[in-house]
Amino acid sequence: MKLDLKLTGCRAITMDPARPAAHTIGIWQGRIAGLDEQVADLPAAETVDLGGAVVLPGFIDAHTHLAWNGRRTIDITGLTTVSRILDRLTDAPGTGWVEASGYDRRAMDRPLTALDLDRVSGGRPVYVADLSGHACVVNSVVLKRLPGITSDGWLTENEQLAARTLRLPYSLGEITAELHESARQVLSEGVTMCAEAGIGAGLIASSPLEAAAYQRAQLPIRVQLMVSAHVLHDVTADPSDGVPRAIDLGLHTGFGDDMLSLGALKLWTDGGMMARTAALSEPYLGTGGSGQLAESEGSMRAAIADGHHAGWQLAVHAIGDRAIDFTLDALQEAQRQRPRADARHRIEHCGLVRPDQLGRIASLGVVPVVQPAFLHSYGDDYSEIMGPRRAPWMYRGRSFLDHGITVAGSSDRPVADGAPLRAIEFMVRRRSSSGRAVGPDEAITVEEAIRAYTLGGAYACRKEHVLGSLTPGKLADLVVLGEDPRTSDAIAEIPVLATMVGGTLMTQRSS
Ligand SMILES: [Zn+2]
Structure with missing residues (x-):
């Protein structure tokens, strides 16, 4: 066997517990062929000595908005x-x-x-x-x-x-240009896969044809498309299928390939903290308002049940604790009606989680997809409107992990800074941009934070069998860093030297 590429002189943090570190990575046909002694004696078409640089699995941004971000x-x-x-x-x-x-x-x-x-x-x-x-x-x-x-x-x-x-609508040409602009930006920050958080309808929709833009764009990053639940429509399938509503052709989560696939069905149950529309069980401090649920409880519950019955993984936007209560109730009810093993439903943002909600999230197997950079950028404001009792409950880390919950990191770009290293630094230090401590008890280790942006993101996108760690057999997506985040005191400032997707070098920083 002849490798396509052999990377030597790596300090690889593989995120694979079976073999946490490696110095040599062999790549063949876009996949990791082996590590260290598994590939040491194999010839390679090309060998690159990384000179001791740190190599991680490519970062996965499990919730982002590529078209919106790239819009001029x-x-x-x-x-x-x-x-x-x-x-x-x-x-x-x-x-x-x-x-x-x-x-x-x-x-x-x-x-x-x-x-x-x-x-x-x-x-x-x-x-x-x-x-x-x-x-x-x-x-x-x-x-x-x-x-x-x-x-x-x-x-x-x-x-x-x-x-x-x-x-609306934007043209396919406009959307394609926006996607390429965003792909260029995220690659430079070490991101090799993005989950686009809702196409087809709703506030972030661009066109009724927008999936076609992704298909034609041939982006240099992997993309998973979440589909807005608003495009579900009544279908007359055989009653034994138990699918009252679907998107055209019955496509659902998992369709596609490793570069472009359908992800979760996206639903919205409340607004956001910045606009004071996230639904809370107790009012925002100083306003008297408690936010609001996005739609009637009946219609949201029906969409959750129908999406679950049609075979979708669900990605439910819920930021306030009241919206999270509603979401957990609705997911539990859908599972009770029709149990589905490993449905792996997600809560997008999962911003304000009361202590009593942690056990429910764990027992339902729900994946919180969090945005740590929100608290870096807006933690001062959010802390004021939540008050001292609730502020430590925002965008949790430690409590989730201690309950055995898998956490996925994401940016919600362009709402907040999209760089994973910035978010990883926040998860470790829990300091806002002004230096204010925001829920310091929720701090996690550097390796745990990296896991949220690699294996955690892969798990949330149902891609952990091919992505998320530098494991032989998985796709060769990786990022080369100028410094080890585990020993850095300025993680956000670490230079991203190169990014590789499927064994192909996509960005390289000229130093
Ligand atoms: Zn979003």
């Missing part, structure tokens, strides 16, 4: 006064919609309104996306097209969705 909008990130935002939006290029992103209402001198935007719109519709993804500000041109909605321009959740829907 006017960036108003960091602008905190109405006048500066209006300056930036004046004379926007092009015709048609003016789209901006990066608005942070919490940081503003005063909230931006439709009347403000009218002054610079030139009669064009204007859509300013809030950082949270759960709100926007639009101008009067947009409001006029939304009869029945009375607002000064600030729209959240379903009203935001109505405004968003006016803008």
Whole structure:
């Protein structure tokens, strides 16, 4: 046997308990052929000496938004006064919609309104996306097209969705360009697989054809597509199949190949902390509000049951503890109606988890897909609105692991910084960007945090048999780092030297 590639001089952290470290990695036909003595004597078409660099399995981002992240909008990130935002939006290029992103209402001198935007719109519709993804500000041109909605321009959740829907669709060409832009960015941060968190309908939908964009784009990263539950429709299958609703052709989780596949069915049960729409069992501190469930309990419960019955893995967006209660009840009921071994349903975000909910998450085998970088970026704000009793319950780490729960790391990019090393650092140190301790008792070890971004992500995406560790037989996805995260005191700053997908070098940092 002749290897395609032999990597020597590695300090590999394999994440495989059977063989945690390796110095030599043999690659053949896109897979890991063997480690160390298994491949030492085999010839190779190419041998590369990594000179002692650290090698990890490629990072898996188990919840991200590639098209939304790559969208070319006017960036108003960091602008905190109405006048500066209006300056930036004046004379926007092009015709048609003016789209901006990066608005942070919490940081503003005063909230931006439709009347403000009218002054610079030139009669064009204007859509300013809030950082949270759960709100926007639009101008009067947009409001006029939304009869029945009375607002000064600030729209959240379903009203935001109505405004968003006016803008759709984007073309396949636009979406493909966005995907390539995001793939380039994530590869440079060591990410080799992304789960796109909801195509087909809802706030983050781009086009009724968007799966076609992924199929045609031939991206250099692996992608798994979560499908919005809103595209389930009634089907007249044989009653013995027990599938009342499905997507066309009955496709469901698992269809596809190792580069592009269908992942979970995505459902939304509440909003977000930033927009104060995550559903809580006790009010946000200082507002009196407790957020809200996304839809009626009956319709959400029916979608969860129907998705489960149709063979989907479910990925249920639930951030507040009340939404998590609802989700756990609905998942338990679906399993009671029709038990499915290893259904492996996920809770996306799983943001505020009361102590009494930990045991239920464990016993139902639910996978929390968390976003540690939320607390790095927004931990100060979230700590204030949760108060000292609840703040330590946010985006947990240690408690999940101590309950035997598998945790998957993710970014929710572009809502927060997408770099896995930033998130891994947060999971270990539990410090916000200002240095504030956020739930320090939830800190986990560097290796546990790496596991969340490798094996944990692979498990959440049902790909642990081919991804997540440097194990002979698995796909040769790996990242080469300039320093060992286990001994670094600035994990987020470690340079990503190279990223490989299926044995092919996709990025290489020129040093
Ligand atoms: Zn998301």
